[in-house]
Amino acid sequence: MKTINLSTIRDKVKDIVQEANFELQDDVMDVIKKMEDQEKSPAGKAVFDLIKQNAQIAKDEKLGLCQDTGLAVFFVELGEDVRFNRDDGLESLRDAFTQGTIQGYEEGYLRKSVVADPIRRENTSDNTPVFIHWELDKGDHFKVQFVAKGGGAENMSQVRMFAPAAGKEGIEDFVVETIEQGGSNPCPPTVVGVGLGGNFEYSALLAKKALLRKPLGSHNPDKFYADMEKRLLEKINNLGIGPQGMGGRITSLAVHVEAFPCHIASMPAAVNVQCHSHRVLSFEL
Numbered sequence: 001m002k003t004i005n006l007s008t009i010r011d012k013v014k015d016i017v018q019e020a021n022f023e024l025q026d027d028v029m030d031v032i033k034k035m036e037d038q039e040k041s042p043a044g045k046a047v048f049d050l051i052k053q054n055a056q057i058a059k060d061e062k063l064g065l066c067q068d069t070g071l072a073v074f075f076v077e078l079g080e081d082v083r084f085n086r087d088d089g090l091e092s093l094r095d096a097f098t099q100g101t102i103q104g105y106e107e108g109y110l111r112k113s114v115v116a117d118p119i120r121r122e123n124t125s126d127n128t129p130v131f132i133h134w135e136l137d138k139g140d141h142f143k144v145q146f147v148a149k150g151g152g153a154e155n156m157s158q159v160r161m162f163a164p165a166a167g168k169e170g171i172e173d174f175v176v177e178t179i180e181q182g183g184s185n186p187c188p189p190t191v192v193g194v195g196l197g198g199n200f201e202y203s204a205l206l207a208k209k210a211l212l213r214k215p216l217g218s219h220n221p222d223k224f225y226a227d228m229e230k231r232l233l234e235k236i237n238n239l240g241i242g243p244q245g246m247g248g249r250i251t252s253l254a255v256h257v258e259a260f261p262c263h264i265a266s267m268p269a270a271v272n273v274q275c276h277s278h279r280v281l282s283f284e285l
């Protein structure tokens with residue numbers, strides 16, 4: 001049995017929402033540099049150079065990598081043998097995530113990007129509510145993955161329900177078509193998360209989870225899906241959209257596919273698009 005103070009989680013959350021927004025992690029920078037070498041178009045190369053300059057300034061001056069500092073999305077792996085100590089006025093685990101996010105976004109001068117209602121659009125002014133996806137498991141581990149999810153890339157994401165007869169060809173066409181329709185809107189070069197199987201809502205969650213895979217550009221351990229990832233990246237990068245839609249070879253940095261069992265009559269598929277400002281960070285306690 002492990003006991004964790006809620007204030008420890010709040011403080012960790014406060015730190016990672018800032019660090020993720022200020023600094024692209026090494027695995028992301030490595031892929032950016034690798035893909036820059038493969039880019040042939042002068043405009044595309046110039047965009048890569050600006051992305052690197054922007055990342056350096058954000059890191060040095062502790063500024064948001066982008067003006068859209070995103071919804072605060074957390075994936076939490078929680079062992080059943082973990083207990084939480086309510087301290088420092090925190091009432092629940094969710095409260096720890098909420099307060100950490102509020103404090104981190106305020107302290108880091110990060111934009112508050114949440115409206116309280118989708119139609120009436122009044123800003124909640126503290127970037128909450130946060131979005132938390134819980135995964136319960138045995139043991140006493142506690143792992144948190146954070147992604148700052150900007151609106152431009154999220155808006156270009158799609159879910160579609162296929163009949164099984166669509167096969168892998170139908171799925172791959174859907175993924176490529178989604179990226180083609182997005183054009184320059186999701187601020188390419190993008191990261192593409194693909195969720196296959198599950199059901200309607202679970203495929204979308206899988207697609208988002210796929211974005212979190214570390215290191216960026218690593219492949220699914222199942223060769224079938226690793227090959228699909230390689231084929232999809234090649235097809236997407238043949239579209240010619242290029243960095244920031246300026247034309248060029250590199251439209252996406254990586255494609256990650258995650259799959260899950262599903263109903264015999266269904267083949268759900270989701271594509272969650274992430275921009276080059278791929279702000280993902282995790283911690284474990």
Ligand code: SF4
Pocket residue numbers: 066067068069070149150151152153154185186187275276277
């Ligand atoms: S899509 Fe990404 S890079 Fe583009 S504005 Fe949104 S957060 Fe910023």
